[in-house]
Amino acid sequence: MAQMKACERVAVLGPGAVGGLLAALCWKAGYDVLCIGRKESVRAIQQDGIPVESPVYGNFIARPRASEEFVGPVDVLFITVKSPHLSNAIGRLAVGQVGNAVVVPLLNGVGHREVIRARLGSCVAVGTIGLVEAIREEDGRIRHHSKGYPHIDIASDNDVAPSDLDCVAKMIQKAGIPTSVHRTEAEVIWGKLVRLSAVASLTAAFQEPLGAIRSDPEKRVLLEETVREAASVASHDGVDIDPGKVIAQIESFPSRLTTSLQRDIAASHSSEVESITGGVIRLANSYGIAVPAHVRLYEMIAGRSRHAAIVGERSVS
Numbered sequence: 001m002a003q004m005k006a007c008e009r010v011a012v013l014g015p016g017a018v019g020g021l022l023a024a025l026c027w028k029a030g031y032d033v034l035c036i037g038r039k040e041s042v043r044a045i046q047q048d049g050i051p052v053e054s055p056v057y058g059n060f061i062a063r064p065r066a067s068e069e070f071v072g073p074v075d076v077l078f079i080t081v082k083s084p085h086l087s088n089a090i091g092r093l094a095v096g097q098v099g100n101a102v103v104v105p106l107l108n109g110v111g112h113r114e115v116i117r118a119r120l121g122s123c124v125a126v127g128t129i130g131l132v133e134a135i136r137e138e139d140g141r142i143r144h145h146s147k148g149y150p151h152i153d154i155a156s157d158n159d160v161a162p163s164d165l166d167c168v169a170k171m172i173q174k175a176g177i178p179t180s181v182h183r184t185e186a187e188v189i190w191g192k193l194v195r196l197s198a199v200a201s202l203t204a205a206f207q208e209p210l211g212a213i214r215s216d217p218e219k220r221v222l223l224e225e226t227v228r229e230a231a232s233v234a235s236h237d238g239v240d241i242d243p244g245k246v247i248a249q250i251e252s253f254p255s256r257l258t259t260s261l262q263r264d265i266a267a268s269h270s271s272e273v274e275s276i277t278g279g280v281i282r283l284a285n286s287y288g289i290a291v292p293a294h295v296r297l298y299e300m301i302a303g304r305s306r307h308a309a310i311v312g313e314r315s316v317s
Contacts, residue, residue: 007171008032011074011101013089015041015050015066017136017260018106018129019080021144022175024050024062029175033064034071036092042066044140054144057176070097076168078127079105079116082260084270086112090119098123102160102168106152108196109275110189110283117159125156125165126185128192129177133257153191155182190234193280194241196259197294198226199250201277203262205300211255222293223250229291230280236287265304273301 008031012023015035027033027050035045045066053059065071070093077098081089086107098120104127105116113126132150135143152172156165162181169179182188202213202223213219224247231241264271277298284291 007075007167009074009076010034010171011036011070011072011077012064013037013070013077013079013092014081014085015045016080016082017134017142018132019078020050020136020142021052021054021132021134021150022078022080022106022129022177023064024052024060024142025057025175025177026171027062027064028057028060031171031175033062034074035064035066036070037066037068039068041140042068048140051141052144053141055147056144056149068092070094072097072101073099074101076171077101077103079103079107081107082264082270083107083109083112083272083275086115090116093120095119096121102164104154104168107275108200108272109193110279111275113185122159125154125160125168126188127152127154128188130192130195150177152177152179153182153188154179155185155188157185184238186234186237186239190230190237190239190241193276194227194230194234194243195246195250197230197276197280198223198246199253199257200259200261200272201226201294201297201301203257203259204265204271204273205297205304207262207266207304209255210250210253210257214251214255222296223247225293226297229284229289229293232289233280233284233287233291236289237283261301265301268305271301271305273298273305277301 010026010031011034012019013036015023015037023033023035049061049063051061103124106127106129129150129152133145165181169181172179227246228243231243234241261271281294
C-alpha cells in the first residue's frame with residue numbers, strides 16, 4: 001500500500017486541455033508542479049508557460065517545470081492522457097520510478113487501471129474529472145469554457161491508505177477543484193461513465209451538440225436508453241445509479257456542449273470510443289446484458305471513422 005507524508009510535489013503526465021488546466025491550478029495554489037509530455041508540449045511550456053483563460057479561475061499564466069521524462073520524487077502523479085495514448089505515455093516511466101507517489105489516473109471509461117497497475121504497481125487511486133469543458137488551442141492556451149467548477153472523484157480499492165486519499169483530496173481542493181473520496185473505484189468510474197457514455201457517444205455519432213440531441217425526439221429516446229443501459233451494467237458491477245437523476249443532470253448541461261470524443265472523431269484523431277462506448281459493450285457482454293443502443297452508436301461512430309480514413313487517403317493520393 002502506497003504511503004506518503006505530504007502532498008506538495010505534483011507531476012502531470014499529459015498536460016493537454018484537462019491536464020494543463022490541472023497543472024496550472026496546482027501551480028497557482030503554490031505546489032511544485034512538473035509537466036511530463038512530448039517534446040513540442042514541453043518546449044511550449046518552458047518558453048511560454050501555460051496560459052489559462054477561464055470564467056471561473058480568471059486569466060493567468062502558470063509556469064510549472066516541464067520535461068519529457070519523469071523527474072522525481074513527487075507525492076502525486078496525475079495521468080491525464082487519453083486512453084489510446086496511455087501505453088506510450090506510461091512507457092516513459094520506469095517500473096518503480098514513481099516511488100511512494102500516489103498515481104491518480106483521470107482517464108475516461110474502463111480498462112486503464114489494469115494497464116497502469118501492470119506497469120507501475122499497487123499505487124493507484126482511480127479518479128475522474130467531470131463538469132469540465134476545456135480546449136487546448138494550437139498556441140498552447142487552455143480555454144476553460146465551463147461556467148462552474150470542475151469536480152474530481154477518487155477512490156482506491158486496496159492500494160492507497162485512506163489518510164493518503166484524504167491528503168490528495170485536500171491538495172486538489174486547495175487548487176480550487178472540489179473533490180470527493182468514494183468507497184470503491186467502481187463507484188468513481190460508473191459515476192461518470194453512465195453519463196459520459198450517453199453524451200459522448202451520441203454527440204460523436206451524430207456530430208451535433210448536446211442541445212440538438214436533446215431537442216430531437218428520436219435522438220432523445222436514444223439518449224435516455226443509453227443512460228439506462230449503462231446504469232444496468234453498472235448495477236451488475238456493484239454500483240447503483242439512478243437513470244432518472246443522470247438524465248436530469250444531462251438536461252442541465254448547456255445546449256452548445258460538445259465532447260472530446262465528438263471532436264476527435266470529426267478530426268480523424270485517435271479517440272476514446274473503445275474505452276467509453278466499447279468499454280460499456282464489453283462489460284455488458286461479460287454480464288450477458290444486451291445494450292443495443294450502445295451497439296448502434298458504436299457502429300455509427302466506427303462508420304464515421306472509416307469514412308474519415310477513406311477521405312483522408314483520397315486527399316493524399
